[in-house]
Amino acid sequence: MSIQWKGVMPAVTTKFTDTDELDLKTFELxxxxxxEAGVHGIVLGGTLGEASTLLDEEKRILTTTTVNIVKDKVPVLINIAEQTTKGAILAAQKAEEDGAKGLMMLPPMRYKSGDRETVEYFKAVANNTSLPIMIYNNPIDYKVEVTLNM
Structure with a gap:
């Protein structure tokens, strides 16, 4: 399934129980x-989906759960919000293994990267996965402005 970059692709929230475990029943609902509302894709692990606080295994559970629910009706994308290039590459490869059809990527998270560093980070991930990438530009929260000139 190739991604048509149009329509509504909500970045869904991640649900938790009172004991801080994934609430898969509510998540699946x-x-x-x-x-049922007719979305054109599902994005997992965005800012409101707890991207920076989920464990790697939790991200994988959410990805495989969603892939199993949607059954190729719409593409499943997962957000990559990692501190290192190695971490981002590994997360992208795991997402691909788990059935995601694309990535939504933030610039590196720990330190404010410059233009060249940001571009090289995105290139490194792109060169290590076959998944298409949507750049997530949120300079107010993440202090890096991703521009067309980059």
């Missing part, structure tokens, strides 16, 4: 409701 949310994904099914999004499908």
């Amino acid at each position: 949310n994904i099914k409701t999004q499908l």
Whole structure:
């Protein structure tokens, strides 16, 4: 399935129980409701989806759960918000293994990167996965402005 970069692709929230475990029952209901509403894709692990606080295994669980629910009706994308290039490459490869059809990527997270560093980070990930990438530009929160000139 190739991604058509149009329509509504909500970055869904991640649900938790009172004991801070993934609430998969509520999460699954949310994904099914999004499908019934006619979305064109699902984005996991965005800022409101707890990208920077989820464990790697939790991200994988959310990805495989969503892939199993949508059954190729719409593409599943996962946000990559990592501190290192190695970490971002590994996350992208895991997402691909788990059935994601694309990535939404933020610039590196720990320190404010310059233009060249930001571009090289995105290139390194792109060169290590076959998944298409949507750049997530949120300079107010993440202090890096991704521009067309980059």
